[in-house]
Amino acid sequence: MSEKATPILETTGLKLHFPVRGGIFQRATNSCKAVDGVDLLINSGETLGLVGESGCGKSTLGKTIARLYKPTAGNIRFEGQEIGDLKRKELQPFRREIQMIFQDPYESLNPRQTVGGILEEPYVIHKLGTREERRKWVKELLEKVGLPESSINRFPFEFSGGQRQRIGIARALALKPKLIICDEAVSALDVSIQSQILNLLLDLQKELGLTYLFISHDLAVVKHVSDRIAIMYLGRIVETGDAETIYQKPAHPYTQALLTAIPVPDPEHIPSKQILEGDVPSPIHPPDGCPFHTRCPHVEERCRIEEPVLENAGKKEHLKSCHLNF
Numbered sequence: 001m002s003e004k005a006t007p008i009l010e011t012t013g014l015k016l017h018f019p020v021r022g023g024i025f026q027r028a029t030n031s032c033k034a035v036d037g038v039d040l041l042i043n044s045g046e047t048l049g050l051v052g053e054s055g056c057g058k059s060t061l062g063k064t065i066a067r068l069y070k071p072t073a074g075n076i077r078f079e080g081q082e083i084g085d086l087k088r089k090e091l092q093p094f095r096r097e098i099q100m101i102f103q104d105p106y107e108s109l110n111p112r113q114t115v116g117g118i119l120e121e122p123y124v125i126h127k128l129g130t131r132e133e134r135r136k137w138v139k140e141l142l143e144k145v146g147l148p149e150s151s152i153n154r155f156p157f158e159f160s161g162g163q164r165q166r167i168g169i170a171r172a173l174a175l176k177p178k179l180i181i182c183d184e185a186v187s188a189l190d191v192s193i194q195s196q197i198l199n200l201l202l203d204l205q206k207e208l209g210l211t212y213l214f215i216s217h218d219l220a221v222v223k224h225v226s227d228r229i230a231i232m233y234l235g236r237i238v239e240t241g242d243a244e245t246i247y248q249k250p251a252h253p254y255t256q257a258l259l260t261a262i263p264v265p266d267p268e269h270i271p272s273k274q275i276l277e278g279d280v281p282s283p284i285h286p287p288d289g290c291p292f293h294t295r296c297p298h299v300e301e302r303c304r305i306e307e308p309v310l311e312n313a314g315k316k317e318h319l320k321s322c323h324l325n326f
Contacts, residue, residue, distance in 0.1 A: 014040070017034065042211060056235065067094070106156060166197070179210075181212075237310065239255045277297075288304065303324075
């Protein structure tokens with residue numbers, strides 16, 4: 001992280017609700033609250049890890065920040081400018097500043113285009129450079145991510161999963177963005193390849209001064225790359241703080257349960273897992289009060305009625321959304 005923490009992106013009260021339609025006329029009868037009032041701050045040059053179970057809304061949050069979805073409510077400020085309500089043409093300059101690396105490197109690459117065509121496309125869309133200049137830039141991108149120049153004329157199916165993800169990373173770097181959203185960028189890869197891709201991302205961050213929002217369900221991976229961590233549950237942030245504090249002194253029972261699930265590479269280690277009972281509630285009908293109270297082992301009557309807010313958990317910039325103290 002940079003010495004001086006300068007916010008590059010901030011969301012306040014960010015919501016994205018998908019309409020649930022039914023009946024003969026397919027009218028909206030309810031809404032799926034995928035993102036339900038998220039306050040998030042990402043500082044320039046840092047990696048913020050966003051963690052949660054499948055279905056908690058973390059990927060949807062990332063896509064909303066990148067403005068692939070238009071938010072239902074709330075604000076998204078990038079370098080101090082509101083981008084949440086910008087129209088398509090007004091968003092184009094910000095497309096160069098915010099890029100994404102997707103989970104599945106095969107599905108996110110056009111199988112009918114060569115690698116050269118895929119990497120040249122951002123320059124064509126934004127009308128940058130001549131054909132010769134674009135060709136030169138594509139070669140430089142391939143070199144940056146550790147792929148040979150001969151990759152230009154090959155198709156995505158001719159590469160391994162790790163190599164395809166390197167192509168996805170190169171495409172994200174093409175327009176020299178300031179913020180890259182890594183949406184489960186290594187979860188579809190073998191463990192040995194995961195470490196190579198993570199090290200590549202860290203090297204690129206140092207070289208280019210990048211800022212990452214690193215989305216994952218794997219706390220062990222997030223610990224390796226993140227400066228700060230935000231824990232998400234049922235469309236909301238329930239705890240956030242620097243990585244060391246989150247791992248050493250988690251203040252929310254959901255975070256505590258997630259941490260006990262991390263495997264320890266020691267055959268003599270006896271795990272003390274906290275097994276959460278029940279299932280994640282439906283985002284269409286979230287519970288009253290604390291969204292976690294239906295599964296919390298420490299639930300009190302107040303938790304069923306009153307919704308907690310993100311507040312100081314005892315250390316600077318360590319916030320929790322819980323009525324109880326642990």
